[in-house]
Amino acid sequence: MQATQQQTGSYLKDLTRRARTWLMLSAATSSIACILFILQLCALAALVDNLTFKGQPLDTSVTDCIIILALSVSSFIFQWLADMTGKEGGLHISASVQRDALIHLTKAGPAGCAKQPAGQLITTMTEAAEALEPYFSQYIPRAVMMVVLPIVILGIVFHFDIWSFVILACTGPLIPFFMVLVGYSAQSIMDRQWTQLVLMGSSFLDSLRGLMTLRLNGQTTNSITRLERQTEAHRHATFSVMRVAFLTSATLEFFASLSVAMVAVIFGSRLLAGTADFRSAFIVLVLAPEYFIPLRNFSSSYHARQNAMAAAKQLQTLFTLPEYAVARQSASEPVSSAAPVTMLKLNDISASYEKALILKQISAEIRKGQLTAVSGESGSGKTTLLYTLMGFLPLRSGSVAAYDAGGAQHPLTEENIAWVPQRPLMAFGSIADNLRLGAPEATDDDLKNATRQAGIFDFIMTLPEGFNTQAGERGARLSGGQIRRLSLARALLRNPDILCLDEPTANLDPDTADTIIEMLKSCAKTRIVLVATHDQKLISAAQQVLHINENGSLSALTEKAVA
Structure with a gap:
């Protein structure tokens, strides 16, 4: 305007x-x-x-x-x-x-x-x-x-x-x-x-x-x-x-x-x-x-x-750009001492961009210990659902509640939720600099532990300068799969209770995609992991699948027993 x-x-x-x-x-x-x-x-x-x-x-x-x-x-x-x-x-x-x-x-x-x-x-x-x-x-x-x-x-x-x-x-x-x-x-x-x-x-x-x-x-x-x-x-x-x-x-x-x-x-x-x-x-x-x-x-x-x-x-x-992002409070106590969130409850949530309603009355329970996938056609609202959980988009109606293992409700804060987008940002700097974007105070041992969880530690150690290797402009010196695993490590470095990912296996070769899927299954054992994806292999690997129709409503919610 x-x-x-x-x-x-x-x-x-x-x-x-x-x-x-x-x-x-x-x-x-x-x-x-x-x-x-x-x-x-x-x-x-x-x-x-x-x-x-x-x-x-x-x-x-x-x-x-x-x-x-x-x-x-x-x-x-x-x-x-x-x-x-x-x-x-x-x-x-x-x-x-x-x-x-x-x-x-x-x-x-x-x-x-x-x-x-x-x-x-x-x-x-x-x-x-x-x-x-x-x-x-x-x-x-x-x-x-x-x-x-x-x-x-x-x-x-x-x-x-x-x-x-x-x-x-x-x-x-x-x-x-x-x-x-x-x-x-x-x-x-x-x-x-x-x-x-x-x-x-x-x-x-x-x-x-x-x-x-x-x-x-x-x-x-x-x-x-x-x-x-x-x-x-x-x-x-x-x-x-x-x-x-x-x-x-x-x-x-x-x-x-x-x-x-x-x-x-x-x-x-x-x-x-x-x-x-x-x-x-x-x-x-x-x-x-x-x-x-x-x-x-x-x-x-x-x-x-x-x-x-x-x-x-x-x-x-x-x-005049619309203010969609929801202000999230910081945790009142350190994450290490707070009870971790083990369940997210979506209560008839609806969301929209300006006047266009994208999500319509979605209800589900997403739990720790199981990999949850959100499927559906392009434009159905998969990414929008993640945006609402991340606070990038306000709810038109309904609510999202987070609970710990004892049933006590917790607020969603910046500390207990992390996000891995479809096209992760790699800033100009070293690998260590990029990893510390989400946790500036992280030690070298923290970097090693996070990269091990993401399956990228061995590759980093093969580089001449290790963690001090320059990633290049927008990660130009790294492959797509390496960037995805580094962004996953960056998210894990914050030790979040909730991990949201948007198309983590898109445009990757089958072997790299399989590696990412195994990493996600491993991560889901200790936290809530929610993935928006078209990848049928990833959907098959998930223990819970939320399928969203083209009109933005939840058409099916299937669950499999956790192995």
Whole structure:
């Protein structure tokens, strides 16, 4: 869902409140710097007038020179403080937005993010969040100064010359007016640029992931050509933005130059006629260009606002992802001392994605000591059932209860349940690093025990560096079966009471699949093991089978005696 202009503006206002203190400090110090700069110019004009027309000796002007130098240094220091505080405020907001986006993606979970391209999420999390920083560190402080400094200068000019005041007061507002007119067309160009950037990032990531498939199908050249077209489209969009920026600057310079020229011509003619004094003319002519400096600075940062508006739209789209993940509490006592869960009871559970009901009133008891398989056609709801147990998807109705051997009910926590997806993630790093993703405090002995249970320990020991061997990007140096067993070992490393697996034998050769099945049967002796699968051999090996119909209801529940 694309956010409207008004919603985006409200979102940016809400973000401003997060760094209100930093931004107020930036505006305050910048205002002080400008006032000191104006006082410096007035002091300089008085010094020149005294030396040139009033015959003041140079050796008596030392104090005035020191005052001018002090004002100049003070103005520089306060402006530096303004830039630093504005930068800090922008970085604070950018970091907080990235943190909020990560939290929201965690709440959305795998189910909520399933339809969102990974490349778009990455681009939004990085580029869009970072694009907000110039808006708060540059645009907002300069927008404040565009109001403060011209008013102060107009007040001083009004004191010295009414005609110059009228000229500046009439020409000054024309600049923001024309900037707004140009800005409306620039915003649509900026939105198009962000769309091109998102498409390019998504396509590039997809090409990297599917490089092998593209090469096998002879589509590498076509993929490169498509990326070139997207890069060229983004380049054209970027140059369109730059053309608008140059047009805005040209508009500003035209009116600023015209205004200053009018003031200079009128004052020059009045000086020649003897109806104006040099000091007033010098002060006004020095202040006239400074009157347009905050407008010029605002113009140079106006594209930051347009960029932030386009980025905020992307961020709002990310924040509209549904929050499917269920918050799970941590165990109130260590897992080692808590009574293990030995039975899961599903009581008429129903689950859905948005409005589409996937599971319908599923009831079953899943016990420790028996391998339980969930079968059914693709799309019937097998993975959805695991998602509800893992907390990735909330229940529409019904309940899931966990009991220990004594019949006492326990909450499902993050500690007592583990998950092995159909396509396990192997991060870039060593085998040990990947295993410790679920248990960072695990010792070397814990790694050895878990890999022995998963039947992968002997293979790891044959590697030159053992557990320190690099797995490669997404496990590129490992086979599919090795990745599955490592992911199983990673889950077992947490010593969970409940182990859920999604298609653990899919796309594996028969020997590797048989090895995985034996591992699962062994694991089921000491914990609850629930497997969603199409593999008939795995279904035959299970002691309990839950068959789900195409409409999401439980059609059959068969049980076999445990050997």
